[in-house]
Amino acid sequence: MVKQQISEGIKKFIREQIQTVPKLEVLLLLHREQARAFTLAEVANELGLETDTAWEQLAALEAIGLVENFDKSNYRYHPADRKLRSIVDRLAIAYPKQRVPILSAILAEDPNKVRRFVEAFKCARSND
Numbered sequence: 001m002v003k004q005q006i007s008e009g010i011k012k013f014i015r016e017q018i019q020t021v022p023k024l025e026v027l028l029l030l031h032r033e034q035a036r037a038f039t040l041a042e043v044a045n046e047l048g049l050e051t052d053t054a055w056e057q058l059a060a061l062e063a064i065g066l067v068e069n070f071d072k073s074n075y076r077y078h079p080a081d082r083k084l085r086s087i088v089d090r091l092a093i094a095y096p097k098q099r100v101p102i103l104s105a106i107l108a109e110d111p112n113k114v115r116r117f118v119e120a121f122k123c124a125r126s127n128d
Contacts (some may be wrong), residue, residue, distance in 0.1 A: 006101050010094060013087045014105045017064050021106055022049060024095075026057040030067060030077035031092050037074040 065080030
């Protein structure tokens with residue numbers, strides 16, 4: 001089996017715009033369910049995140065032009081331009097097949113991200 005590489009464009013997008021696993025998961029959730037609007041609580045519940053963590057990710061995605069917050073309580077995937085739509089489409093296609101390399105690209109940038117990622121999920125599980 002030939003190992004597929006992540007394109008440089010996707011790697012650059014991950015390093016510069018995504019930067020965290022929770023932000024990636026929020027983006028992919030909204031991308032997967034494009035016809036649907038999510039509340040903050042729904043995003044948090046769907047991904048097992050603390051509400052504050054989900055809000056931070058949604059706000060960051062909105063700031064870079066990938067998510068729209070309408071009615072002040074609903075969020076949906078809404079890229080600001082075709083370039084962003086294209087790169088997220090390619091990322092969404094690659095992720096199921098290249099999950100480990102994509103996650104590694106995020107986590108390789110800062111060793112403390114691994115610790116913060118694990119802590120985020122520990123907090124979410126402790127509330128169950």
